[in-house]
Amino acid sequence: MNKWLSLIGLSLASLLITGCSGSDSERDDGTSTRPNSDRITIALLPKLKGIAYFTSCAEGAQQAADELDNVELIYNGPTTASADKQAQMIDKWRLQGVDVIAVAANDPAVLSESLKKAQDAGITVITWDADAQAEDRSFFVNQATAEAIGGGMVDTMANDLGGPDAVGEVAIISATATAANQNEWMKHMETRLQSYPNLKLVATKFPGEDQNAAFQDSQDLIKKHPNLKGIFGISSVSFPGAAEAVKQAGKTGEILVTGLSTPNDMQPYVKGGEVKTVVLWNTQDLGYLTVYAAAAIRSGELQPGATEFTAGRLGKKQVSGDQILLGDILLFTTENIDQFDF
């Protein structure tokens, strides 16, 4: 009998635990899963949760959702850069009947089926940060053109290594091998590298969206290529990983690291001398623009063929074809890095 009592106690305890957490989140997002006809529910899916880059995008997205009083924002993503988990989330959002799904795709092929089904169910599908297959979404909110980002990183590296005649071996630490954005940037990096005949690309690595793996890959590169002069870290976690590897190898000043990451993450390396210039865009604005674009597309205000639309505090933004462009890249150096907080 005693056992049965404790059993009931356990079940009640579990009910309580779940019940408590229920009332907790009721306040911030528990209501967001209930559809309402004149409100727009936007589900924003990052490549992964819990890294500074996407967290700052989410902050901007929340600002936009607060300004637009008919928008409910759901922000959730996998805890590792898993396309499979993203597909599961898209499937759930379709079943719940959200209005817009905005995806930063880890893998266009894996997500294709889920995105198609969502579109068939009448959901507006857009992409941001990293594109999916063009037929699986209506618009792509692009941070900057691939040419500006890829070319910009190469120009920055050459400039920091001594100008147009910069000499040396360079390597790329990318992220997930299937991510469309990194792959697109690398194409333009290789093209731009041809303008610097003395910079030689000796290796490209794909550690995934994983700072520790990027650190290890960079260590391997430093050992294997003693003449290495520069490393490009082209994701927000590859970049600090590579900079940390250079620092720990005692190669500060010999090997220069540049790439894409948030100023807060890179500030110690800029101060330390491993990095001269950080390339990025305003990530908060990217999240902000994505939510404004999602709402405008859903309400019919922004339609295919438009050339521009107004996105709140960002003003008029250019639309070319099926791409909405945030703008240009930003460069952070010792002079200005303290002025940015994201």
Place this chain on the structure above:
Amino acid sequence: MKKFAYELFLLGLIGVVFAIAAILDPRFLSKNVQLELSSEIWELGLLTLGMTLVIITAGIDLSVGSAMGLCSVSLGLCMHANLPTWLCALACLVTGLTAGALNGSLVAFMKVHPLLVTLATYGMYRGFAEGLQSATTNAPVDASEGIKSLAAGTFPLVPLLFAALTVWTAILLGRTAAGRGLYAIGHNEEAARFSGIPIAKLKFWIYTYTGLLAGLAAISYSARRSATAEAGMVIELDVISAVVIGGTSIEGGRGRIAGTLLGVLLIHETRQFVDWYWQRSELTLIVIGTLLILAVLGHRFLFAQNPKTR
């Protein structure tokens, strides 16, 4: 009744999950939603069948998810080469069988601890999968029409196969000499050896069987998503959790397929509902962890006098 007290406890917990869902968001319980979400349960279910046998012998297989990734990549390579569907599926199963047999040989014949063996192959198989993928297609391969209609078409082949294998595994475990041998190994390997139980042979075959199931799971996964080295990533955590929540003792000697089935259902429904309602990936991890501890404590309460009761 007493014999099934723990299974009743699990049913109670599943009832609690459904009750919470009914209060917070009844849409989750609709047939349509449950059917759609169920597509994710079959791979987990298949893998737990082998894992139950392995854990009953006081073993463990950490490499199931990685083996699944390797199988998925080999399936992708065959589809990429436009081989016929049956050959692609066969290659995938043979890959799983080989991966399992390697684990089995090292555990059974070389007598290396299963935790060490499968920790090593956990890394190896995933490494092979990723290396093979980046050396060949460098990207996931979309499932061919043949594979899609085989494993994700209108005919529910995967669920039926899962049902058949569940019955087969339950009979093997509960009604045959081999099954009694597995319990005996888990209880006391030394005693089992003196009773003339073919320990090495049995161990070899259960790891090989688990590998074969990883091959089947890989076909199901690849048909739903795509053939990729990412298949089965961290699924081993759910597989082991489901088996242990299902009442199989991690120290071996105790466990039933019925319990494992309930464990799979409990993990699946809990994960899906927490994901569904709270939209926080990190919360799901915490809840599944809490569930595991709750189940182990629940088992201890129920069987306080006789911890080795089957």
